[in-house]
Amino acid sequence: MPNADRPDGLDAAAFDAVVWDLDGTLVHLAVDWEAVATDAEATFRSAGVDADGMDLWAMLDLADAEGMRDDVEAVIADHEREGARRSTRLACADRMGAFDAEGVCSLNCEAACRVALDAHDLTSHADAVVGRDSVATRKPDPEPLLETLRRMDAAPEEAVFVGDSRRDELTAERAGVAFRYVGDGPSGV
Template sequence: MNDSYDAIVYDLDGTLVRLAVDWEETAKRIKPIIRTHGGNANADDALDLLPVAEEIGAADAIEPHLAAAECAGARQSERLPIMDELVEAAAPVGICSLNCEKACRIALAAHDISKDIGAIIGRDSVSERKPHPEPLLAAVEKLGVRPERTLFVGDSDSDQETARRAGTAFRGV
């Protein structure tokens, strides 16, 4: 199946690795920041608070907390079976993640992935985030291929929607 694509782009968390992040604990550190900026901080998952923070102009204030949790979680992440597929892929590969770029790089290093990853696009690499197509299209462009010749592998409805909006094929895991 993968031989019919010029490149494969993978999501990180839940696809290649499982980050060891306590999102509820991270949310507890972020909620006071959201409230200080006048936002509704009812979510118990820190990543669910990101859209709220963006809406009220507090994304930059919570980013260090999210990134720190992701980077720490990347060091202790669990390698998932799809990582073997990435390592063995003959086509160029990239990563497009809702996590910060540094966490993506730390997770790869933590699992001794030495394969050349042609594009690593995290939440902080471009101005938009998934399911907007910009992150995936940035990875595709960096790999030097066309979207319609690219497979995006991910684990969520948001990943599938990102692929649809970017014009790539999608495979869920």
């Protein structure tokens, strides 16, 4: 819902808190997701578990079921941290720091979020950072976004979540938080 002053609809006076998605919103992580899947599949294979052809989210669910979450999470997180170091800053990152309370809620691991924020001099603007591994569930479950708001001491009804995907929009909807797309709309789920 853009307004006349801000094409992205983020009027600082309209919200007490802004929570940003990371990858695709503030930065673009330089991650080869096919290589991540290949390495995760190899981790499963070495444990005698078939995960061939699964997407990463299904692999994380399988890892939970097989008691392999730490091993699989480590493989994914290694790629994400390296991708965060080589990430590119996106235009929306220039808006970070313009609001009273700001946080980051991401499907990436928390460490990768922090690496990317550090790499682009955004850390000082983040009052809270919640990644995929910070809580027991992941987006589009509302808990990661709600935990980000709790860490910011902000109420859902006074906040906005800015993201690039339908998954981000669903997360906000389920958490009772306003939502704004960065750019022209969803990049995917």
